[in-house]
Amino acid sequence: MKVNVKVWRQENKDAQGRFETYEVVNLIPEMSFLEMLDTLNEQLLKRGERPVEFDSDCREGICGTCGLVIDGMAHGPKRACTTCELRMRNFNDGSTITVEPFRAQGFPVLRDLVVDRSAFDRIISAGGYVSVNSGSAPDANAIPIPKDIAERAMDSAACIGCGACVAACPNASASLFVGAKITQFSLLPQGQAERHKRAVRMIETMDNEGFGNCSNHAECEAACPKNISIDNIARMRREYMKGSLKAV
Amino acid sequence: MSVISIWNSTIGKKVVMAITGIGLMLFLVVHLAGNLLLFVPDEGQAFNQYGAALKSMGPFLYVIRGGLLAFFLFHIFAAIQVYTSKKRARSGRYAVETSKGGPSKMTVASKSMIVTGAVLLIFVPLHIYMFGMNKGAPPPMVMIDGNEIKDIYSMVATSFNQLGIVVFYVATMLFLGFHLRHGFWSALQSLGAMSPRWTPAIYTAGFVFAFLLAGGFVVLPVYFYFFIDAPVASAGGAL
Numbered sequence: 001m002k003v004n005v006k007v008w009r010q011e012n013k014d015a016q017g018r019f020e021t022y023e024v025v026n027l028i029p030e031m032s033f034l035e036m037l038d039t040l041n042e043q044l045l046k047r048g049e050r051p052v053e054f055d056s057d058c059r060e061g062i063c064g065t066c067g068l069v070i071d072g073m074a075h076g077p078k079r080a081c082t083t084c085e086l087r088m089r090n091f092n093d094g095s096t097i098t099v100e101p102f103r104a105q106g107f108p109v110l111r112d113l114v115v116d117r118s119a120f121d122r123i124i125s126a127g128g129y130v131s132v133n134s135g136s137a138p139d140a141n142a143i144p145i146p147k148d149i150a151e152r153a154m155d156s157a158a159c160i161g162c163g164a165c166v167a168a169c170p171n172a173s174a175s176l177f178v179g180a181k182i183t184q185f186s187l188l189p190q191g192q193a194e195r196h197k198r199a200v201r202m203i204e205t206m207d208n209e210g211f212g213n214c215s216n217h218a219e220c221e222a223a224c225p226k227n228i229s230i231d232n233i234a235r236m237r238r239e240y241m242k243g244s245l246k247a248v
Numbered sequence: 249m250s251v252i253s254i255w256n257s258t259i260g261k262k263v264v265m266a267i268t269g270i271g272l273m274l275f276l277v278v279h280l281a282g283n284l285l286l287f288v289p290d291e292g293q294a295f296n297q298y299g300a301a302l303k304s305m306g307p308f309l310y311v312i313r314g315g316l317l318a319f320f321l322f323h324i325f326a327a328i329q330v331y332t333s334k335k336r337a338r339s340g341r342y343a344v345e346t347s348k349g350g351p352s353k354m355t356v357a358s359k360s361m362i363v364t365g366a367v368l369l370i371f372v373p374l375h376i377y378m379f380g381m382n383k384g385a386p387p388p389m390v391m392i393d394g395n396e397i398k399d400i401y402s403m404v405a406t407s408f409n410q411l412g413i414v415v416f417y418v419a420t421m422l423f424l425g426f427h428l429r430h431g432f433w434s435a436l437q438s439l440g441a442m443s444p445r446w447t448p449a450i451y452t453a454g455f456v457f458a459f460l461l462a463g464g465f466v467v468l469p470v471y472f473y474f475f476i477d478a479p480v481a482s483a484g485g486a487l
């Protein structure tokens with residue numbers, strides 16, 4: 001199988017980027033999208049050209065490092081799937097695939113397809129943790145949490161921080177990511193102590209990092225590899241209003 | 249936290265958008281319900297009496313008008329800020345943009361809120377100038393039960409017998425329909441009133457609401473144009 005990739009090339013943060021189109025041959029449908037890019041880079045290295053830079057780590061959908069906009073969709077055409085898990089069988093033989101970096105003011109492009117997502121780290125530093133001393137680990141059944149609540153918290157905790165929600169949002173809003181983090185803590189007993197302070201501080205940081213406001217397009221939920229629901233955004237708003245009104 | 253910093257936050261801004269949007273929607277429901285009196289086949293008596301009743305509310309009417317104006321202005325102010333924050337948040341454009349479908353609610357309606365809103369912004373002052381102030385002319389009067397009251401029915405009938413005005417109204421109401429198709433459910437989501445169980449039902453309800461409300465406002469001018477003749481004795485009438 002072979003494909004043409006029209007890929008974004010950009011020397012550095014300040015350089016003007018442009019698209020280059022390359023033909024990639026000797027592919028098999030079982031290859032992941034990243035293996036296709038690896039194949040492209042082998043071809044480029046053989047020709048003495050600079051390989052296309054992109055991020056990846058686990059290559060099994062858990063670290064959230066990989067993330068590309070493929071044919072206009074964050075993580076490509078398959079739903080509930082990261083770029084590293086996407087297979088070449090999802091594309092037609094001989095087709096042209098457009099590959100771009102995530103585009104958002106909060107995620108500046110560093111080189112080619114690599115973006116700086118440290119804004120997410122700063123949002124987490126603002127409150128995405130439990131800082132009260134909880135002593136040694138209690139017995140698992142010493143803190144009763146109803147099954148449905150535990151399930152909901154787990155659904156939110158499934159967020160891998162990939163940033164596809166920002167990439168897919170027409171407003172480049174980070175609401176789904178921040179909503180998932182705030183929700184996860186707000187549902188569990190361990191998160192109660194700092195519940196409202198956490199929401200206010202994380203949202204203040206989100207706003208200062210230059211992400212857009214949420215217009216409820218829900219495109220983030222469609223792009224999310226972990227199917228995080230926009231219900232998390234509704235919850236985040238409730239948490240923020242409660243927290244901020246308390247402090248007025 | 250100060251009220252100012254809540255207003256400056258993304259969440260606070262959307263809560264203001266939602267509350268003002270819901271307020272404006274409630275107004276439209278009441279406005280349409282009143283306008284349905286235009287269908288009563290009594291040469292406008294019921295509608296004119298309704299107008300006179302509104303007027304007799306006195307100072308209270310001004311409180312409502314002031315509130316509506318404030319809602320309108322806050323809504324627009326927040327809308328402009330949401331829009332500029334979006335422009336700032338993504339300067340480089342994607343070469344290709346495709347929706348992934350599924351749970352996405354990204355539609356023509358959701359992506360053109362600022363455009364459909366701007367059309368409403370142009371429409372509202374024109375509408376008030378035409379019907380509220382009869383284009384600056386003294387309004388036609390009519391005698392009902394020995395009282396002389398404003399003949400707003402004949403103002404409406406005169407205007408809606410002019411093709412240009414009918415087309416303009418119908419077109420604007422289509423924009424209103426699109427605004428509310430996304431706006432109805434978006435407002436509830438902005439207030440955090442959603443849960444996965446209710447979202448599909450409320451999203452569908454938003455379509456029904458937008459269709460009925462915009463549809464109601466579309467039917468009125470069309471009905472007058474085709475079925476009601478312009479009043480002959482509308483000296484000094486609208487237009």
Ligand code: HEM
Nearest residue numbers: 215265266269272273327361362365366369431434435438
């Ligand atoms: C009859 C008048 C109007 C009604 C009933 C109305 C209703 C609504 C509602 C219910 C919403 C959803 C609020 C939310 O997302 O939380 C909304 C959103 C919006 N409205 Fe209006 N609106 C009206 C006039 C206007 C005007 C004059 C503008 C001016 C430009 C405007 C611009 C917008 C924009 C841009 C949004 C989307 C906000 C976003 O992207 O988050 N609207 N409107």
Ligand code: SF4
Nearest residue numbers: 159160162163165224
């Ligand atoms: S919410 Fe989904 S799309 Fe957004 S960062 Fe988390 S896993 Fe990625």
Ligand code: FES
Nearest residue numbers: 059063064066084
């Ligand atoms: S490389 Fe870890 S999620 Fe794709």
